[in-house]
């Protein structure tokens with residue numbers, strides 16, 4: 001008996017290093033805000049501070065310049081940003097938005113919040129983003145937009161998506177929560193669609209605890225997002241806006257970011273490039289070794305794209321391995337220690353990502369706000385709807401974060417050795 005999963009000795013006990021990007025500079029920024037006493041100066045009425053306080057506005061200016069977008073609008077989460085984006089596009093009851101099923105749940109719930117119907121298109125086998133061919137096959141007269149997700153840190157195929165969008169007069173929302181600093185054809189993720197949404201939650205490349213940033217080049221969309229962020233109905237009423245009657249039905253929320261979060265995000269933004277470059281370097285190092293394992297495939301990078309590796313994907317071949325992926329990965333995990341910070345209970349190594357969204361009870365039972373908005377559609381959500389996504393999720397994809405900054409070459413070698421050990425002793429798994 002060799003393998004730890006069968007009671008053998010673990011390959012490594014020593015915990016992997018923590019991932020913590022917060023340091024002195026963030027501490028100083030927070031103290032500066034704290035001492036000013038102005039933790040948020042937003043007000044929900046027509047005033048300069050309708051657009052937030054000093055830190056919020058400075059962050060937005062810096063973010064827009066950094067990514068080359070005309071507008072950056074901070075919000076209290078990427079989820080809020082997605083909601084505001086769908087609202088700004090004027091999605092309404094029964095409108096269809098085509099979305100990837102392989103994403104964090106909020107990419108699709110944002111559509112439902114406005115009465116829209118999420119229509120799930122399948123994903124690409126090599127890159128795991130929404131497949132333009134599948135998108136095109138789902139378009140109807142009700143389709144209003146495409147919600148593309150730059151999953152795992154790689155931009156979607158915006159060349160093809162833009163062509164489809166132009167042909168059918170659709171808008172593109174880009175959920176780039178996992179892809180800050182990723183690029184396609186020299187342009188940053190977030191600026192590849194009509195509206196891009198970044199996340200600053202604790203688990204992302206850079207963070208401010210919670211937070212999100214929406215970017216767009218459209219003055220009109222930016223204004224609508226600012227309205228939705230901060231009690232739209234109050235300001236619209238006060239301003240009169242007779243000439244802009246499309247604003248009269250705007251419903252606002254409180255999606256405002258605090259000054260402390262904004263001050264942290266400003267410092268974190270300065271660290272982004274370096275953090276992503278370390279991820280890329282680590283991935284290259286590990287891939288050299290993973291490539292030599294016959295049962296693993298290292299997924300390609302899209303032509304013209306730069307990946308930012310929110311997570312690193314490996315594709316498992318059960319036929320060659322002779323054992324199911326889940327059993328194999330359970331055995332690899334058993335060889336390695338739990339990690340500390342950002343996950344203290346499990347090795348940051350897993351099979352699959354999230355269950356294809358249409359298999360969640362929300363879609364299976366079609367109950368949201370009571371029957372609304374599903375009572376505006378005949379569409380059903382069924383197992384088998386997106387076969388590539390299901391195969392990737394249930395059989396092929398391995399996800400891990402053991403390439404994050406802070407991992408040394410020795411640490412990464414141990415991860416690779418754990419795979420090798422399980423491969424060499426795979427006979428024990430059957």
Ligand SMILES: *Cc1c(COP(=O)(O)O)cnc(C)c1O
Nearest residue numbers: 077078079104177178199200201
């Ligand atoms: C993290 C994430 C979100 C949500 O981000 P929050 O800031 O936590 O609301 C949305 N979409 C994707 C793809 C994500 O990974």
